[in-house]
Amino acid sequence: MLGGNGFHVSRMTRNPARAGLSLSSTRRHEMDNDLMETEQRHSVAELEDLAFELRSKLLQLCGTYEGAVHIGGDLSSADIFTALFHYGLHVDPDDISNPTRDRFLLSKGHAAVCMYIAMSMRGFFSYEGIVDTYGLLDSAYGMHPCKVQLPGVEASTGSLGHGLPIAVGMALSARHRGETHRVVCLLGDGETGEGSVWEAAMAARSNELGNLVAFVDRNRQLMTSFDGERVVLEPYPDKWAAFGWNVIQVNGHDMGELVSAIDRFPATDSNRPTVIICDTVKGKGVDFMEANLAWHAGSLNPTDLARALAALESGRTHSSAAEKETV
DSSP, X not given: OBOTTSOBOEEOOOOSSOTTSBOOOXXXXXXXXXXXXXXXXXXXXXXXXXXXXXXXXXHHHHHHOSSOBOHHHHHHHHHHHHHIIIIIOOOOTTOTTOTTSOEEEESSGGGHHHHHHHHHHHTSSOHHHHHHHTTSTTOSSOSSOOTTTSTTOOOOOOSTTOHHHHHHHHHHHHHHHTOOOOEEEEEESGGGGSXXXXXXXXXXXXXXXXTEEEEEEEOOBOSSSBTTTSOOOOSHHHHHXXXXXXXXXXXXXXXXXXXXXXXXXXXXXXXXXXXEEEEOOTTTTOTTTTTOGGGSSBOOOHHHHHHXXXXXXXXXXXXXXXXXXXX
């Protein structure tokens, strides 16, 4: 469809494949490697179960960690992490230095713990190790990711607005070397108020980096305010389109739409970078946290943990019932 200024923006609708069907990707990777053989293939229903497990493990960690966790933005991006690590990324946890692997960068570094848990579920390391040492001095599992301390992490991030520029450099390097892997970067929408993001967006299109994909967690919240109260980002899809990017907009909590967007990745030798704008809700899955500024970061006492897990389970039950009614 055309955005407000006439730019082309693709609005994704739910993948027609039903929950019980295994999805086989039509996306690229003509590279000569063994990653395709080792990748897991999951149905939408399986991915939804994995996202539920990710949220549950995140909440349980928040119940054991004595400090504050950036729980709101973790929950809003949980479905994106699940779709990427269990469907979209060509990576092998047993061969993390494979030169043909996709590179994933977490620009919104404060969501590191959600990435750690997603990676543990993919087989990179153990969940128990995260729970035991998260946030401790010299732990590999810091509040922001560090590539020096944790193998499998591609870039040390946390200073917002820097992830996409790093990703552009990686994609440009791969292009010059004739490598065919993809570089994927997850940003928060709040950090796209940084000028460095748009400088990187311009550089990516100028250098025709079709091997670069950005996902934006569009939860419309900053730490202490809502989108539009301090920085006006809309018309958001049109901004990316104006920079020459291929724009796809999805419901970031609809696994079918996320999978469909991944299946539509252009070939890595194409000349336009792609952005997947994921409309999300901060605190998604826990009703008393959803769109609640108080839960940008926090911890869970035993009562809050039980309440949060019950809300998560209740939401899953209601979602399953609604799905059955539409079949």
